[in-house]
Amino acid sequence: MVATARPALEAQRLRADFPIFDQKIHGKPLAYLDSAVTAQKPRQMLDAMHTFYETSYANVHRGVYTLSERATAEFERARGLVAAFVNAPSPRELIFTRQATEALNLVAYAWGLNNLGPGDLVVVTELEHHSNFVPWQYMAKRTGAGFRMINVNADGELDLGDLDAIAAEGQVKVVANNLVSNALGTINPVEKLAEWGHEQGAIVVVDAAQAAPHHPVDVQALGCDFLAFSAHKMCGPSGVGALWGRRELLEAMEPFNLGGHMISKVRYEETTWGELPHKFEAGTSPIAEAVGFGAAIEYLNEIGVEAIEQHEQKLAAYALERLGEIPGIKLYGPPPDRRAGIVSFNLGEIHPHDVAQILDSEGIAIRAGHHCCQPLMTRLGVAATNRASFYLYTIPEEIDRLVDGLHKVQKILG
Amino acid sequence: MDDLYREVILDHYKNPRGHGVIEDADASAEGVNPLCGDEVSIYVQFAPDGETVDEVKFSGRGCAISQASTSMLMEMVVGKTAQEIAELPKEELLEEVGIPLTPIRLKCALLGLGVLKVALHRAKGTPLPQEWAGLDELELK
Numbered sequence: 001m002v003a004t005a006r007p008a009l010e011a012q013r014l015r016a017d018f019p020i021f022d023q024k025i026h027g028k029p030l031a032y033l034d035s036a037v038t039a040q041k042p043r044q045m046l047d048a049m050h051t052f053y054e055t056s057y058a059n060v061h062r063g064v065y066t067l068s069e070r071a072t073a074e075f076e077r078a079r080g081l082v083a084a085f086v087n088a089p090s091p092r093e094l095i096f097t098r099q100a101t102e103a104l105n106l107v108a109y110a111w112g113l114n115n116l117g118p119g120d121l122v123v124v125t126e127l128e129h130h131s132n133f134v135p136w137q138y139m140a141k142r143t144g145a146g147f148r149m150i151n152v153n154a155d156g157e158l159d160l161g162d163l164d165a166i167a168a169e170g171q172v173k174v175v176a177n178n179l180v181s182n183a184l185g186t187i188n189p190v191e192k193l194a195e196w197g198h199e200q201g202a203i204v205v206v207d208a209a210q211a212a213p214h215h216p217v218d219v220q221a222l223g224c225d226f227l228a229f230s231a232h233k234m235c236g237p238s239g240v241g242a243l244w245g246r247r248e249l250l251e252a253m254e255p256f257n258l259g260g261h262m263i264s265k266v267r268y269e270e271t272t273w274g275e276l277p278h279k280f281e282a283g284t285s286p287i288a289e290a291v292g293f294g295a296a297i298e299y300l301n302e303i304g305v306e307a308i309e310q311h312e313q314k315l316a317a318y319a320l321e322r323l324g325e326i327p328g329i330k331l332y333g334p335p336p337d338r339r340a341g342i343v344s345f346n347l348g349e350i351h352p353h354d355v356a357q358i359l360d361s362e363g364i365a366i367r368a369g370h371h372c373c374q375p376l377m378t379r380l381g382v383a384a385t386n387r388a389s390f391y392l393y394t395i396p397e398e399i400d401r402l403v404d405g406l407h408k409v410q411k412i413l414g
Numbered sequence: 415m416d417d418l419y420r421e422v423i424l425d426h427y428k429n430p431r432g433h434g435v436i437e438d439a440d441a442s443a444e445g446v447n448p449l450c451g452d453e454v455s456i457y458v459q460f461a462p463d464g465e466t467v468d469e470v471k472f473s474g475r476g477c478a479i480s481q482a483s484t485s486m487l488m489e490m491v492v493g494k495t496a497q498e499i500a501e502l503p504k505e506e507l508l509e510e511v512g513i514p515l516t517p518i519r520l521k522c523a524l525l526g527l528g529v530l531k532v533a534l535h536r537a538k539g540t541p542l543p544q545e546w547a548g549l550d551e552l553e554l555k
Contacts (some may be wrong), residue, residue, distance in 0.1 A: 004467055161516050180536065349478035351452075357418060383451035383475060413427070413478060 009307040017299075027029075028363030029396040031398040036182050036342050036389030037367055038232045039213060041296075045235055045274040048295030050290050060277070060287055061261060075287055078294025079277070085297045086208070088244045089217040095243045096279040096290050100209035101131040103243035104176075104227035106280060107205050108135035110224075114175065114254055116143035123202070125150040126157055126379055127181040127188065130372040132207040132228075136176050146170050150177070156184040156333040163196055172200035177295060179211035179222070183373040183387065184333035185342030186317065187215065194223040199231060203249065208317040209233055209241075213391070214312055214340045216305050219244050221370045231289065236296035240289035243280070250276055257282035267320035308392045312341030317391045319343045319399045326406055328414075332385060342372075347406060350413050352384045358412060359405045366402070418513050419478065423501030427478040432488030434471045441496075444474075445529035445549050447521055452476035454484055455531045458537070465495045465538075470530070478524055483511045484526030491530065500531060500540035 015021050020040045021030055025151045030042060050329055052074060076091070083094035097103040102125040111293060112135075122132050122140045126149050142146040148166050153159045158177075167173065175197035178189050190206055191225040206224040208217050213234035219227050226249070230241040255262055255273055259282040264272040266319040273279045282283065300308070317336035323329055328348035347355055351370030359366055370377045377383060388402055436442075439457035446453050454474035461468040470491055471482050487507055491499050508515070515523055521523050530551045535542040 335519075351475075353477040353519075354419075354479075357519075369449070374451070377451070383453075413424070 009303055009311040009392055011311060011395050014042075014303070018393055019043060019046070024269075025363040025365075026361050027190040031103070031362075031364040031401050032368045033364060033388040033398060035213075035391035035394070035396070036185075036210060036233070036387065038238070039235050039391055040393065041237070042235055042299050044294050045295045045326065046236070049237060049292040049394045052288050059284055059286065068089075071287060074284070074291050078290045081297045082242050082290075083244070085217070085301070086212070086242075086244055087220050088123050088230070089220065090247065092276045093244055093247050093250060094376060095245070096243045096276045096285050096293075097228075097243050097280075098239060098286065099230040099241035100207060101231065101241075101299070103322070103408060104132050104205065104207060105135050105204075106243055107226050107228075107245070107350070110253045111144065111203065111249065112136070112139040114397050115359055116145040116173055117142065118144040120145040121166065122146070122174040122176070123148045123150060123166055123172055123197075125177045125188070126152045126375055127156070127158065127184065127186060127373070128176065128178060128375070129140045129182050129207060129376070131177060131209070132176050133204070133375065135148065136174060145173065149375065151260050152186075154377070155198070155234075155335075156181070156186050157338070158186075158188055158193075158374075160189070160196075161194065166202055167360050171195065172202045174201050174205060175200075176205040176207070178207040178209070178306075179217065179406060180208075180340045180342075181333075181372040181373075181376075182210040182342070183299035183376050184344050185389075187211075187338055187340060188215040190222050191226060192379075198223070201406055203267060206302045210340065212340075213300070213308075214305070215244055218308070218357040225249055226248075231293040231296060233289055234296055235299055236293040237286075237289045240286040240293050242293075247276065250280070255279050255282070259283050265392055302370040309340070309408050311392060311393075312390050313337065315340075315394055315396065316343060318389075318396055319388060319402075322399055322403045323406070326403065326410070328410070331342070334379060342386045342387060343389070344387045346382060346385055347409060348414070354413055355386050355406070358409045359402070360406045361400065361409070363406050364402055415465040418519075420517075423478060423482045423513065426482035426485040427494050428489075430472075430473045430481055430485040430528055431486065432451065433473065435473050436469060436471050442534040443533035443536060445525055445532065446523050447476075447480070449518065449521060451527060452480055452522065454480065454526050456526065458530070458533055459460075460491045460496075465497070467491055467494055467499065468497070472526060476525070478480070479511075479513075479515070480522040481500050483507060483523040486510050487526050487530065490529050496540050500534055501541075502527070511551050 060072040083091040212229040232238040262282040332344040356368035437456035441458040444455040459469040
């Protein structure tokens with residue numbers, strides 16, 4: 001065990017940073033248990049965006065005037081912070097996108113369209129969010145490549161026993177998987193999948209949208225080729241995300257969006273592309289959002305992602321224990337030491353929408369639905385689940401309120 | 415907010431009227447709410463005149479609101495003609511349901527009515543208002 005100098009996270013104290021909690025919902029304090037879909041925003045990040053708009057806003061990489069240079073410096077500083085957060089070898093390999101979904105589409109189109117064909121295989125997992133499933137399913141169909149899925153076992157963990165059988169069916173060219181499942185919280189063995197993928201000669205594309213806010217991410221240690229994540233799930237603003245990619249792959253790829261800023265030279269006869277990362281950042285970027293993304297990363301660094309992960313694992317263990325006391329509840333996913341702060345469940349035959357609606361009347365926000373994971377829902381044999389998810393500002397009392405709320409649901413609908 | 419789950423809704427949810435399947439139904443359709451994955455199938459049997467609904471049943475899965483409103487719908491439409499049901503305004507069902515609904519929950523409450531109108535449209539060629547046309551296209555069976 002490595003001793004950590006950083007103190008444990010104090011969620012109750014951190015809540016003061018989040019203005020959203022200064023309100024009541026239906027007369028009750030807000031218990032926001034839906035951070036997996038999007039996280040709430042600390043004042044530090046909001047202030048950074050506000051100050052940037054008030055003092056330094058201009059377009060970036062355009063003007064020679066002071067304001068434009070100031071804006072560019074802040075924008076590029078944010079890129080450096082985001083790149084360092086995932087241990088990218090160089091900020092030039094870090095591309096700002098609208099969100100993880102656009103980052104994954106970028107890879108599917110700009111790499112997939114030119115490198116996939118009949119006889120090739122694209123491999124995804126049954127745990128994928130639609131954002132790392134649908135683009136690959138579509139691209140496989142469009143290029144004539146095969147499409148295969150690594151299945152999950154009863155605990156919602158990937159069954160890697162199928163890998164050899166998949167490899168025997170064709171030339172594996174893409175392995176696309178998430179690091180943390182948004183539906184079940186499963187932490188996936190990305191290092192192993194990356195090693196296997198590279199043995200096959202495939203690129204390894206990691207959706208880290210659910211991992212980056214909660215779990216240390218190191219692209220070099222993971223051994224992947226591309227990694228996508230979104231600012232809005234990690235205390236940053238909506239509208240900006242990031243793609244990290246290996247430089248040699250990014251350089252060899254065709255561009256994705258075409259237009260201003262991404263060019264080197266435009267002539268009537270031909271256009272040549274700009275250098276990284278600009279080649280993949282056509283048009284005006286989400287500038288203030290990128291600055292906010294950087295501020296969110298600084299906020300998380302101050303607390304420490306390891307401390308956040310420990311806090312969430314404690315909450316998940318507590319939630320599994322408390323929820324397990326409720327008669328008729330069905331809990332999904334792996335044990336707490338192998339999951340992030342996400343707990344998916346069903347309350348007997350009661351529809352998740354009814355559960356979420358009644359909990360809302362208690363001021364408790366949880367997600368009810370398929371979590372953009374319909375293939376996984378099919379495997380679990382349900383249309384939808386309830387999902388409670390935690391973050392650095394979640395306190396155990398909110399889990400107690402969730403349990404009390406679920407008893408109320410059973411009283412009304414049971 | 416608990417008004418949503420008032421007595422009459424819970425009664426229909428726990429004891430749905432017309433729940434089941436009619437084999438060899440004269441008209442039937444199945445619909446899905448893509449937001450939540452809820453599914454409902456509706457089966458209609460006509461009286462000897464071929465126009466009046468003699469029996470109607472529904473099956474599927476859904477939230478209390480969709481199950482209760484579909485159950486209420488089953489009671490409302492027996493004895494009506496296909497044409498009358500095609501012209502039945504959604505407000506009439508919503509009045510029966512009698513609870514304030516957000517736009518998202520409105521879709522839950524109206525799924526059954528849409529599927530019934532699609533079933534009649536297919537069997538009898540009754541008009542299908544624009545708002546249900548999407549349901550007809552979504553439905554693949």
